[in-house]
Amino acid sequence: MSALGMDSVSEPSLRRWMPLALLAAATAIAVADTHLTESGRSNLPLMFGVAALTAAWSWLCHPSVRNVPILYFVVRIALTAVLVGINPWYGVYAWYGYVEAPNYLPDRLVYPATAVVAMIASASYIGGYPTTPVLVVVWLVLSAGSFALVWYLSRAVIKSREQEIERARMLEELTVTNQRLEETLAENRGLQTQLVSQAREAGVMDERARLAGEIHDTLAQALTGIIRQLEAADRGGELADGARPHLKLADELAREGLAEARRSLRALRPGQLEGSTLPKAISDVAERAGLPVEVDVAGAVRVLPPDQEVVLLRTVQEALVNVTKHAKATRIGVTLTYFEDAVTLDVRDDGVGFDPDTVGMRADGTGLGLTAMRERLARVDGALVVESAPGDGTALVATVPVVAS
Known part of the structure; x- marks a missing residue:
């Protein structure tokens, strides 16, 4: 029955003003009906007094300003019952009890309170509280019908709200799942980049190993042989003095080339780096x-x-x-x-x-x-x-x- 509450559609200030507006409307209709039918004029002072008391109670003791929801509701329904007994048009005010019951009462009291509100509202349908057995039967039937209708509507509203809550929960879960999926995809992209990098590095290492073998078997061996030949020529005195600077330069270049080749063999990294x-x-x-x-x-x-x-x-x-x-x-x-x-x-x-x-x-x-x-x-x-x-x-x-x- 809590689904009949107005938590999702109104603010506390609206709840405080709504009963007063309905009470004023019901009072205006009752006064107009009294003058038009020229009946019940003697009840006007009592009606105004109870209506004023009801308005004061609703304004001063409303749960939005006083923490007395159960007491507020019980007194408010009792005063409503009196008003309907004075003039049936206060049924306009009585129906708002269906809205207030689930907002101000514990769950265990909502259905009994709704049944009481249905009985008060049904009395207004038949022009007041029943005074004959037939009217009593009609009143009870109307009360049962009103209660059943309210119960059915409340169940429909509850089901609708549960579905909305379930949809919201599923949407939240879907959002979380999408976020996790995006994180997983981002992680996979990072892993893919890492794998590509590793594969490239592995290919580079293989190529380096191949080049190292070729450098060792060709260039390094040739440079070593050149250096040995230059050393032998220098020791044997086979060159004229004018050729020795060229011999020295050739030896330096060969040694530098050999050093570079050896660096390449170690890491294939240029000497400048x-x-x-x-x-x-x-x-x-x-x-x-x-x-x-x-x-x-x-x-x-x-x-x-x-x-x-x-x-x-x-x-x-x-x-x-x-x-x-x-x-x-x-x-x-x-x-x-x-x-x-x-x-x-x-x-x-x-x-x-x-x-x-x-x-x-x-x-x-x-x-x-x-x-x-x-x-x-x-x-x-x-x-x-x-x-x-x-x-x-x-x-x-x-x-x-x-x-x-």
């Missing part, structure tokens, strides 16, 4: 280019995966070699930019330029610089863009993605 940062390594390479190179670094410098740093450093080396050999440039600019999700490397020169579409491998085996750069960058999911034209210099932009940590 040993104990250094990528910007410092690029600056060191630029200083040895033989041309004036301006190096700039933008963004927050951070350590990249070793394979990415190696690729970027090798790209700078190859680009500077190409500029030195072919561009006839007077100015070279190198910019390393750290973005949140990527790192870019720009190499620009004011040289003679070329047509990128016509560059490729030549018959003598040269011309592989751009192809090698692209292949290196592709191994780390990077990309290379070349902008150039004859007489307009060259701009080379290498980009590698960075997975946010």
